[in-house]
Amino acid sequence: MDTVKIGLCGLGTVGTGVVKVLQGHQERIQHMLGCKIEIEKVLAHDISKARDVEIDPNWLTTDPSDLVDHDEIEVIVEVMGGIDETYKILERALKNKKHVVTANKDLMALHGQKLIQIAKENQCDIQYDASIAGGIPIVRTLVDGLASDHIEKVMGIVNGTTNFIMTKMTKEGLDFDVVLKEAQKLGFAEADPSADVDGLDAARKMVLLANLAFKMELNLDDVKVKGIRQVTQEDINFADNLGYTIKLIGIASMDDHKAEVTVEPTLLPKDHPLALVNDEFNAVFVHGEAVGETMFYGPGAGSLPTATAVVSDLMEVIRHLRLGISGKSYVEPQFKRQLKADHEKFSRHFIRLDVEDQAGAFQEITNVFSENSVSFAKILQLPAKEKGRAEIVMVTHHISQEQLLKSMQALEKLTVVKRLISHYRVDGEE
Ligand SMILES: NC(=O)c1ccc[n+]([C@@H]2O[C@H](COP(=O)([O-])OP(=O)(O)OC[C@H]3O[C@@H](n4cnc5c(N)ncnc54)[C@H](OP(=O)(O)O)[C@@H]3O)[C@@H](O)[C@H]2O)c1
Structure with a gap:
């Protein structure tokens, strides 16, 4: 030949x-x-x-x-x-x-x-x-380079458009709509940006990565997706005050042969390697049982x-x-498709509430969380722009999705809580 x-x-x-x-x-x-x-x-x-x-x-x-x-x-x-x-x-x-x-x-x-x-x-x-x-050889890394290891978690910035937007919003203090227009002018975002900013493009990549990493057959519908449209300057500033950077992060994890795949704006400690990936660059962080942490960084497109x-x-x-080995290198899925239930999905959460600024309000809110065994790593209370209101910003310790949902439902019933302003996952620290 x-x-x-x-x-x-x-x-x-x-x-x-x-x-x-x-x-x-x-x-x-x-x-x-x-x-x-x-x-x-x-x-x-x-x-x-x-x-x-x-x-x-x-x-x-x-x-x-x-x-x-x-x-x-x-x-x-x-x-x-x-x-x-x-x-x-x-x-x-x-x-x-x-x-x-x-x-x-x-x-x-x-x-x-x-x-x-x-x-x-x-x-x-x-x-x-x-x-x-794009240019990061992540498929070959998972299939060949890390073939001998048991991969527990893959976490990454796999969409350059949203990383460009989040970087500009964070560094220049600009709002989402302004940065989106600039990204479109520079060719980093399409005329219809929804697949990128609503997280679908990242979800498509994460499901491919999860299947390769965990030897499973997950579907796109198995990915929980939330985009970046609702991230505000206030969220970015509160996150910054608490020591975090917000990025659109895809996370695929597996415990006991059960998987969870998410794409959502996520708070990372400012010194986390993924928090330092800026502009249109991509990076994928792989955690293997034996190898520990590895990271792959580079241009995600172009x-x-x-x-x-x-x-x-x-x-x-x-x-x-x-x-003469064409078609012979496929690895069959090893595990059947199994997803984690809400009580098996654990992470930390950033929660921002608009509350009445009155005696006892804070106590009522913390009671709801303690009834659901939710404890906090960080809490801030600040006066809100509106008279008679305050904002409470919290970062929880590791809790299950079930604990989170129950706490949110109970908070909605409190008259002192006017609105859940925002809520994001927190990752990248023990
Ligand atoms: N751009 C990136 O950085 C990047 C990165 C990773 C992956 N990808 C993927 O790579 C693929 C190509 O992306 P791209 O950015 O190169 O796209 P593009 O610039 O729009 O190019 C598409 C090409 O395909 C031709 N084409 C499209 N539909 C056709 C059809 N039905 N029949 C005949 N020709 C057809 C077009 O022909 P004409 O030129 O004659 O119009 C054009 O040459 C996409 O799947 C994309 O997701 C792109």
């Missing part, structure tokens, strides 16, 4: 990066693999569009069958995005015995298990490292960082082809 021919679906941000990496690093790639990689066909919407990369016009097509039914193409590299149409293209490619590399987390989070099954049935590889955290991950996946597929 002197040359492996590939079909590239998509020639946008990532696709042009893939062409650049293949052209710029051809000698090194050939040295590592012992064969050449040749682009045979490229699928795009508009083949007359000017491209920011040197391409052979004969490559371009708008017809997916020119790639997936091509006799000589052995690997399909999918960097076009989309779900339903893309699923059909990749399904057909796998059934035609073509291996697949994809950067598409939306597709993998929704249909990844089905595609992996089809790949197995056809002795094909499907690799998707670039779909999670043309060349993502393309590097795509081409590394492509090289892995070609190595398997040359060794």
Whole structure:
């Protein structure tokens, strides 16, 4: 095998990066693999569009069958995005015995298990490292690097847009709406930012990471998701006074073969490694029983960082082809899908209440918490802007979700409590 021919679906941000990496690093790639990689066909919407990369016009097509039914193409590299149409293209490619590399987390989070099954049935590889955290090789780290360990927790900043927004809000004291507009102007947020700011993009990545880390088959619906739209400057300032930074954090943890996966704004101690990850950067913190804590940091998106991950996946597929082990490296899920119940989910919480500023109010509130065995690490009481009101800000010790919900329900019934202003998870400290 002197040359492996590939079909590239998509020639946008990532696709042009893939062409650049293949052209710029051809000698090194050939040295590592012992064969050449040749682009045979490229699928795009508009083949007359000017491209920011040197391409052979004969490559371009708008017809997916020119790639997936091509006799000589052995690997399909999918960097076009989309779900339903893309699923059909990749399904057909796998059934035609073509291996697949994809950067598409939306597709993998929704249909990844089905595609992996089809790949197995056809002795094909499907690799998707670039779909999670762009340039950080986190999939290979979980599957290979930490294969011998029992992974207990994966925690990370896996969405660059929200990290950019939270960083600006924290450092510059600006409100969410102002920073969002700036992020859109700079190209860090899309015109419709909901998938990012409402946490869905991070949830899609976290479910993929949880399944790899815990050898389970969890679904996107198993992830509890809360975005960053409601985070205010007051929340950030109170968190800061108490020694914390707020970030959108994905957390997947497993105890007794039961999992919990969440994506939510989370308070981290200011000196926690993830609290120091700023701007559009991503980082994933992995806790293994034997290895302890490890952290992987880097660009979570962008043309060349993502393309590097795509081409590394492509090289892995070609190595398997040359060794005759394609489609043989899948690890079956080891544990059945089991989720933690509310009484098994433990964490610390930041709670901010708007209360009547009157004698005995504080006592009534602390009574509710002590009836539910909730104790506090930190409490602040401050006068509110409105006359006759006060704000109480608390950070609990570790409590169960059940204790939290019962306490919240009881607080709602107290006349001295006017409103639960905000509530966030606190993580990253014992
Ligand atoms: N951008 C990043 O930093 C990044 C990071 C990690 C993962 N990803 C993932 O990588 C994938 C691609 O992202 P991107 O930012 O490169 O997207 P993009 O810039 O919008 O490029 C998409 C490309 O696919 C082509 N295309 C889309 N739908 C098509 C269809 N139905 N038929 C034919 N061609 C089609 C487009 O053709 P035309 O050029 O002719 O319009 C374009 O070349 C997505 O799944 C994304 O989630 C992106």
